[in-house]
Amino acid sequence: MKKLVKSAVVFAGLVFIGTSATMITEKASAASTDPVQKVDGQATYIPKGVRDGTATEEHDGFEDGTNSVLQQVPLLRATTGYPDVNAYIKSNKFSTAKIEKQLKSQFPKFNYRNGYGKPEGIVIHETANNSSTITGEINYMSTNYNNAFVHAFVDKSRIIQIHPTENGVWGAGQYANARFIQVELVRSKTFDEFARSINNYAYYAAYLLDQYNLPVDSAHSDGKGTVWSHDAVTRYLGGTTHTDPVAYFNQWGYNFNNFVSLINEKYKAMQVNYEKIEYDKAITAYSRVKTATGNSVWTKPNKTEGAKLVNPLSSYSGKNLRIIREAKTSGGTIWYQFSVGGKTIGWVDSKALNTFYTPSMEKTITGTRYVLPSKQTVHYYGLPVEDSAIDRGPLSKFNGQALTLQREATIEGQLWYRVKDLGWVKAVNLTTTKYDLIEYDKAITAYSRVKTAAGNYVWSKPNKTEGAKQGSALSTYSGKNMRIIREAKTSSGTIWYQFSIDGKTIGWVDTKALNTFYTPSMEKNLTATRYVAPGQETQHYYGLPVADSAIDRGPLSKFAGQTLTVQREATIEGQLWYRVKDLGWTKASTLTATQYDKLEYDKAITAYSRVKTATGNSVWTKPYRTSGYKLVNPLSSYAGKNLRIIREAKTSSGIWYQFSVGGKTIGWVDSKALNTFYTPSMEKTITGTRYVLPSKQTVHYYGLPVEDSAIDRGPLSKFNGQALTLQREATIEGQLWYRVKDLGWVKAANLTTTKYDTLSYDKAITAYSRVKTATGNSVWTKPNKIEGAQKISALSTYSGKNMRILREAKTSSGTIWYQFSVGGKTIGWVETKALNTFYTPSMEKNLTATRYVLTSKKNEHYYGLPVVDSAIDRGPLSKFSGKTLTVQREATIEGQLWYRVKDLGWTKAANLSAKKQ
Structure with a gap:
């Protein structure tokens, strides 16, 4: 679509009259006041890109050619030397292309101003792109449709529809968009291609006008009619400034009047005489849409006088169409008139439908059936089709009645029966068995146990009702608490209970087989105050007065010390239960009318104490004034002993310690009566390495830094010579203790940082020696490197003297030592290698x-x-x-x-x- 220029130009052999842009603007403004343009929701007809400000009508990416041309006076024909296009088409007897459909689902859909399927004409466009192709144009528009899109494209060999002509498009400004079908012509490179494209274009325009019963009436010169150039839209309606296809037509010696003339010829060729109806009769059938594409619904059989479009057939896809009449036209087509939901819609070509029911499908049968109890809400119909228009109501009206079958029909693989005096119903809703009916089925609350297991079973539903399946023998549940959750009565008069065990629903059982030990009727109102009895804190309370894990609400410990309001009582199997407000039910024996001290906490601790104040203090089985407390002994019985503290409890009267002595738990005492000399908080983390002092091998180590036989782990001798890793230390009553990794606690005084030799043996012997090597050797109080060894003198002091050997010892380092005396006086120890022994008893x-x-x-x-x-x-x-x-x-x-x-x-x-x- 070419834009106008503000000058007039005369091309050789072709006369144009230039029209200023100002003139066009004035006409457009005048047109915009035409009442016919005032469409409700007018913004619908403005492209989204224009509304969003990302494009303008002049620069929308379509028909934005750059070659400036002038608007041609419509009644003139170019004299460029090209043949007459229309004559060329006729002389060559060009055929027309088949109409292809490539509908784009992403395109917006909106109705024309007069409604769906009601266009008022057609706008003729051309693409203004010398190098494009029909597929390239469609691909570009498919991506950029928010700026503009049209109904179809035409070129020399193809007609491709890309949007339903029943809906509007964005191609020629908001006013034209509200009214017209719009088609683009793809430019050609030769005169022959141009002529072929014009032949296809005129045919398609005539086809569309004929489809919508619109006459051929050019609007190019007066702004009134059904065939509009984009140029005419600019001049008479406004909302656009494009002038195509005028200049492009003139390029090939063609004009718009020539084109309208060709449309008219093709339009007339399409007009035929109305077909006659050969017969029209009432029938009964049901169909569904088989082929929606290319088929529509008409007020009368199409091509008969007065036939008007109702809707595209696709509007009724998937619906049950009741066929009420059949007609055959002189063209040989059989048409069906149909209704949907009881409302008559129109006529459709029978070939577009798939008929799934006709009376010929029925067969005569005999038989008796009953309504399946589970199918009481299912409906029956006037024909073997689920159609609300012939719905006769639910089958519940006929529960338990013997129904007489007259006919059957298999419809889409499903068997239907026609019942005498009723109508049609699916066979699956009936049964040959007369089941018991449920007279009532209600929720109840009760508890029972098996009374008579023999001959009784558990069922998925009350026995003899539809769908009831036998489960396990009732004996499976003997002795168990069965919570009754529903009661049902069948038409045979039997009452059934549905029960659960441990919260899991099991099934139904005849009530006569059970002994019910609890029902709500056993409860009585009561007003009283109670407290959780000490020692009963671990007892549980329940949703009902039955000890059933499924209704277990937890331990009473949550309410220890609280005042509990009793509302109801019930004696269940000889045992009294109370219902406590906001809690639930608990056995009366777990509560007391006396309020004891409440334990705020009771926790395990580790500590050691001794009696500080024996006078006036005693030891109790439980913290004093808590439930079940009894006197054990006066505290003075344990004066001077190490009391191991094993638990701490707090009551409203103070903090209490439970203690043991010698590993035996004694009882509870007021913490204020004790002096605690050890707690874990006294410990500190340390690192270090120590060794057992050889002289301390018989000393013991303990589980805690306290000398208590109950935590005595044995003597240190097990670890002689081993490197011991220190982890913690604690000063207990002025004495430092170490905790050794993997051992326990030992007094620091029993360990040393020095690794001493130990004695492998130390024995009395008799021998005499003299000094052999004095240099580097000394005399010691003990074998050197033994704990406590001290140097006495150099060995040379005793050179030449007879040294009487008294004892021999071997150390862990492998050295042998002699203890000797001189002149009857014991001197000390010397390494044997430094001596020469000249007498031993072995001589x-x-x-x-x-x-x-x-x-x-x-x-x-x-x-x-x-x-x-x-x-x-x-x-x-x-x-x-x-x-x-x-x-x-x-x-x-x-x-x-x-x-x-x-x-x-x-x-x-x-x-x-x-x-x-």
Whole structure:
């Protein structure tokens, strides 16, 4: 659509008269006052892009050609040298393209100003794009439809409809959009292509006018008619400034009058005589839409006189169409008149429908049926189709009645029966069995137990009613509390109970098989005040006076100490129950009329205490003045003992401690009567490594930093030499304790930071040694590196001396040590490797001999061992001169032979003689 310019130009061989833009504006303004343009909801006809301000009518992306042209005087024809287009078309006998439909679901749908399917004419457009194609134009418009869109596109070989012509479009300004069908012509590159496109265009325009019973009447020159150029819309209606297709037509030596003339020829060719109705008769059938596309509903069979469009057939897709008349026209088409919901709609080509019921589908039958109780609300109909117009009401009217069958029909795979004096009903709603009916079915509240299990079962519904299925034997539930939730009575007079167990619905049972032990009628009003009895806090309360987990509301502990208002009572199986306001039911035995101290809390704690004030204080089985408390002992019985605190409770009278002694729980005492010397809060986190002091191996460790036999974990000897990891410390009564990882608590004094050697053994021995290596060796109070070992002196102090070995010890490091004495005085310990041992008892040998003291040796001495040591000197041999001495053992010590004489001791062999002197 080309825009006008403000000048006049004469092209060679073709006369145009230029019209100023101002003139067009004035005409458009005048047209806009025409009452016919005042359409309700006029904004509907303005493109969304224009309303949103993202486009204008002049710049909407469509027909925005850049070649300036002038508006042609309509009655003139170009003389460019091209053949006469209409004559060219006729001489070549061009056929017309088939109308294709590519409807775009994304396009907005709105009615014309006079309503759906009521266009007033057609607007002729051209695309103003020399390089575009019909598919390219459609694709572009499909994306940019918010700026503009039309009903169809035409080119040399195709006619493609993209929007229903029953609805309006946005193609030529708001006033034309409200009134007209609009079609775009795609530009051609040759005269022949142009002629072919004009042939298709004129045919399609004539087709549309004929479809909507509109005459061919050009509006190009006077603004009145059914065939409008976009240019005429600009000049007479306004709302647009485009002037197509005038200039494009002139390009090929063609004008709008020529085009209207061609439309008229094709329109007349389409006019035919009205078809006649060969017959029109009443019939009964039901159909549904089979082919909606291309089919419409008419007031009379189409192409008969007076036939008018009602609606597209698609409006009735999926609905049951009752066929009430059939007519055949002289064209051979059979038409059906149909109604929907009892309202007559119109006529439709029978080929567009699928008929699913006709009376010929019925067959005669005999039989008796009953209404299925579950189908009482289902309806029956005048024909075997679910249609509200022939609905005769629910089947409930015929419950329990014997129904006589007369006919059957299978409609869309579903069997229907016609019942005498009633009508049609689906076969699935009837049964050959006469079921019991439910006379009533109501919710009730009760509790029962099995009384007679033999011969009774649980059913999914009351037995002998429709759908009832046998479940388990009633004996399955013997002894259980059965909550009765519904009661039903059947037409046979039996009363049935539906029951649940533990909150799960089980099924129905004959009431005669049960013993009901609770009903609400057993309850009585009562007004009283009660308290949760101490010791009963863990007892539960319930929704009803039955201990049933499904109605368990929790423990009474929530209400300990509270004043409870009793409203009702019921004696259930000999046991009295109370209903407490806002709570529920609990056994009367769990409540008391006395208000005890309430436990605000009772929690496990860890602490150690001793008696501080024995006078006036006692030990109780429970905190004093709480339910069930009894005297245990006066507190003085535990004076001076370590009391392990195991629980703490708070009552309205104070804080109480439960304690144990020696691992035995004793009772409760007022915390004010005690002095607590340990709590976990006294502990601190530390790190470190310690070792068991060897001298403390017999000391014990404990579960807590208190010496209590109940938490004694054994002696430290298990961990000798092991590195112990410290985790915590606590100073308890001035004494530091350590908690060792994986062990427990021990007094810090029992551990050391030094890793001492331990003694593998320490035994008494007899030997004599002398210093071999004095350098680097010392004498110690204990074997060196043993706990408590202290240096005495350098070993050199004892060089050359006879060192009597008293004890031998081996340490964990593998070293052997000797404890020695000199001159009878114990000195200390020395490493054996520093000594040379010249006597051990192993050097001795048995000997039996008689000897006498040599007269010359009577002043020599004898000793306790074969070593000259004053500490074991037993005196001179003169005491035994002349006496016979019995020799028992001998030993060679440092090359010198010694004899041990019975009852005397050791003396050198040189001091004795085998002969008596």
